[in-house]
Amino acid sequence: xxxxxxxxxxxxxxxxxxxGVPDNLASHYGHYDLTTAMAIYRNNYRGNLHDALAGAYxxxxxxxxxxxxxLMTYHFINQTPSHSGNLHHYxxxxxxxxxxxxxxxxxxxxxxxxxxxxxxxSAYFAEESPAFDLEKLAQVAAEKHADLRLVVNPAAxxxxxxxxxxxxWRAHQPNSNHDFQIDISSGGCIALVVRVQSVVDVCELSAAxxxxxxxxxxxxxxxxxxxxxxxxxxQFDLTATLLELVAKNVLTTFTLGA
Amino acid sequence: xxxxxxxxxxxxxxxxxxxxxxxxxxxxxxxxGWLEVHSENFFGGGAALNTLRRVRxxxxxxxxxxxxxxxxxxxxxxxxxxxxxxxxxxxxxxAVSEHLCWNSADGRVIxxxxxxxxxxxxxxxxxxxxxxxxxxxGRQLLIENLSSYLxxxxxxxxEAEFLATLSRxxxxxxxxxxxxxxxxxxxxxxxxxxxxxxxxxDAVAEYHLAGATKHNGCWxxxxxxxxxxxxxxxxxxxxxxxxxxxxxxxxxxxxxxLALLLNEATKAQQQMGRFNETLV
Numbered sequence: 107x108x109x110x111x112x113x114x115x116x117x118x119x120x121x122x123x124x125x126g127v128p129d130n131l132a133s134h135y136g137h138y139d140l141t142t143a144m145a146i147y148r149n150n151y152r153g154n155l156h157d158a159l160a161g162a163y164x165x166x167x168x169x170x171x172x173x174x175x176x177l178m179t180y181h182f183i184n185q186t187p188s189h190s191g192n193l194h195h196y197x198x199x200x201x202x203x204x205x206x207x208x209x210x211x212x213x214x215x216x217x218x219x220x221x222x223x224x225x226x227x228s229a230y231f232a233e234e235s236p237a238f239d240l241e242k243l244a245q246v247a248a249e250k251h252a253d254l255r256l257v258v259n260p261a262a263x264x265x266x267x268x269x270x271x272x273x274x275w276r277a278h279q280p281n282s283n284h285d286f287q288i289d290i291s292s293g294g295c296i297a298l299v300v301r302v303q304s305v306v307d308v309c310e311l312s313a314a315x316x317x318x319x320x321x322x323x324x325x326x327x328x329x330x331x332x333x334x335x336x337x338x339x340x341q342f343d344l345t346a347t348l349l350e351l352v353a354k355n356v357l358t359t360f361t362l363g364a
Numbered sequence: 365x366x367x368x369x370x371x372x373x374x375x376x377x378x379x380x381x382x383x384x385x386x387x388x389x390x391x392x393x394x395x396x397g398w399l400e401v402h403s404e405n406f407f408g409g410g411a412a413l414n415t416l417r418r419v420r421x422x423x424x425x426x427x428x429x430x431x432x433x434x435x436x437x438x439x440x441x442x443x444x445x446x447x448x449x450x451x452x453x454x455x456x457x458x459a460v461s462e463h464l465c466w467n468s469a470d471g472r473v474i475x476x477x478x479x480x481x482x483x484x485x486x487x488x489x490x491x492x493x494x495x496x497x498x499x500x501x502g503r504q505l506l507i508e509n510l511s512s513y514l515x516x517x518x519x520x521x522x523e524a525e526f527l528a529t530l531s532r533x534x535x536x537x538x539x540x541x542x543x544x545x546x547x548x549x550x551x552x553x554x555x556x557x558x559x560x561x562x563x564x565x566d567a568v569a570e571y572h573l574a575g576a577t578k579h580n581g582c583w584x585x586x587x588x589x590x591x592x593x594x595x596x597x598x599x600x601x602x603x604x605x606x607x608x609x610x611x612x613x614x615x616x617x618x619x620x621x622l623a624l625l626l627n628e629a630t631k632a633q634q635q636m637g638r639f640n641e642t643l644v
Binding site for chain 2: 110111113114115117118119121122130131132135136137138140142143144145146147150151154155158187188189190191192193194196229230231232233234301304305306
C-alpha cells in the first residue's frame with residue numbers, strides 16, 4: 107500500500123500531466139464518470155494559472171489577443187510548474203519564455219513588454235519601502251558624501267530595450283489616451299518601474315541616469331559612481347537625478363561606512 | 365490548546381469583497397455587517413493593502429485563505445505563513461479561515477483546493493498543521509469543508525467526522541460552506557442531513573453561501589451564480605440544527621453589481637433573522 111503522500115503525488119501528477127487516472131479514486135459517481143471529474147481538476151489547474159498570467163500581463167494580452175495569449179500560456183504552463191500557493195507569484199519566467207517562443211518571433215518587442223509588466227506586477231505587491239530622509243542626508247558632513255551608499259528599492263525594475271516599450275505600455279493602460287500610433291522602429295528606451303504612494307508607474311531615464319543608478323544598485327559609493335557617470339556623460343545632472351529618484355521612491359535610504 | 369479571545373464576526377450577513385467593488389464600496393459604505401477577502405490578495409504592501417486598511421475602518425474583516433494547502437505533504441510554506449501573520453497583525457481580522465485541502469506535492473503546487481483521503485494519518489498530519497498556524501497567529505483558525513468532484517477509496521471516515529475530530533483536537537473552528545455540501549451531496553452522494561448532524565454546532569463559526577454550475581453531470585463550485593434554492597433549503601436546515609452564524613455570500617466569477625450581492629446578503633439576513641427571534 108502506498109504512503110499517503112505518494113497517493114497525493116499520483117493525483118498531482120495526473121492533474122499536471124493531463125494523463126492517467128490514479129487507481130486510488132472511486133471510479134463510479136452518480137451522474138458522471140471519473141474522467142469527467144479529472145477533467146474538471148485539470149481545467150481548474152490550467153485555468154487558474156492562465157488567469158494569473160492574464161492578470162499579470164494585461165498589455166501582452168492586449169497586444170496579441172486572447173487566442174494567441176492562450177496558445178502562449180498553454181505552452182508556458184506545460185513547461186513551468188507553479189511553486190507557490192500564492193498565485194500572484196506565478197509567471198516570473200514569462201519574458202524569457204516569450205523570447206524563445208517561435209510563433210511570437212514576429213513581435214520582437216513582446217518579451218521586453220513582459221519584463222516591464224512583471225516589474226509592475228512585482229512592484230504592485232512589493233513590501234512597503236521607507237521614504238528617503240533628505241533631512242538626514244543634509245546632516246551628513248560634506249567630506250563624507252563620497253562614501254555614502256544610496257539604497258535602491260528592490261521593487262524598482264530597470265529595463266534597457268531596443269524598442270519603445272514604455273510608450274507601448276502607457277498606450278495600453280486603462281486611463282491612457284490610447285495613442286497607438288507608435289513606430290516600433292523609432293528607437294529604444296530605458297524604462298524604470300516605480301511605485302509612488304502605492305501607484306505603480308513606468309517612467310524613462312536618460313542613459314546617464316541609468317548608468318548612475320546601476321552603479322548604486324551594485325553598491326558603488328556615491329562618490330565613485332558619480333565620478334564614473336560624469337566621465338562618461340558630462341551633462342549628467344547629479345542633484346536633479348538624486349531628487350527625482352528620491353521622489354519616485356527608487357532610492358529609499360542611505361548607509362555610511364563599509 | 366487554549367487560544368486567546370479574538371474579536372468575533374457579528375452574527376449577520378456579509379459579502380465577499382473583490383477588486384471590482386473596492387471603489388464603489390468605499391464611496392457608498394453600504395450597510396453590511398462585515399466583509400471577507402482572500403488573504404493572498406493583500407500580501408505585501410501597496411495599493412491593495414491600502415484599500416483594505418480603508419475598508420477596515422468601516423467594517424469587520426474576515427481573512428479567507430486559498431493558498432496555504434494545510435493538508436499538503438511537504439512542510440507549510442514559511443514565506444506564506446509570514447505574510448499571513450503580517451497581514452493579521454495589521455488588519456486585526458475578526459476571523460481567519462482556510463480550507464480542508466492540499467495544494468502541493470513533490471515540489472510542485474497545484475493552485476486549487478484539492479481533496480484527500482480522510483484517514484487517521486491525514487487527521488494527525490492536518491491537526492499538526494492547524495496547531496502550527498494557530499500558534500503562529502495566536503488565534504483560532506476556521507477550517508472550511510471542501511467541494512469535491514471525486515472521492516478516495518482509502519477514506520476511513522466522512523469529511524464531517526474528520527472536521528469534528530480536527531476541531532476537538534486543535535480547538536479550530538469550522539467554516540461550514542453550505543454550497544460545498546450541496547455539491548458533494550449531488551456529486552458524491554454525501555448524506556447532507558447526517559453531515560450537518562455530525563458537525564459540532566459549538567465549533568461552527570461561519571456559514572458560506574454561493575452558487576455552483578453543472579458540467580457534464582458534475583456540479584462545479586464556480587462561485588459564479590446566485591445561491592440556488594437547494595442551497596437556501598440546506599441553509600435553513602443548518603439554521604434549525606445549529607442556529608444562526610455569520611453568513612457570507614461568496615461570488616468570485618462573473619461577479620455581479622454590488623447591489624445584487626447586497627441583495628443576496630439581505631436574503632440571508634432575513635432567513636437568519638427568523639432564527640435570531642426564536643432564540644430570544
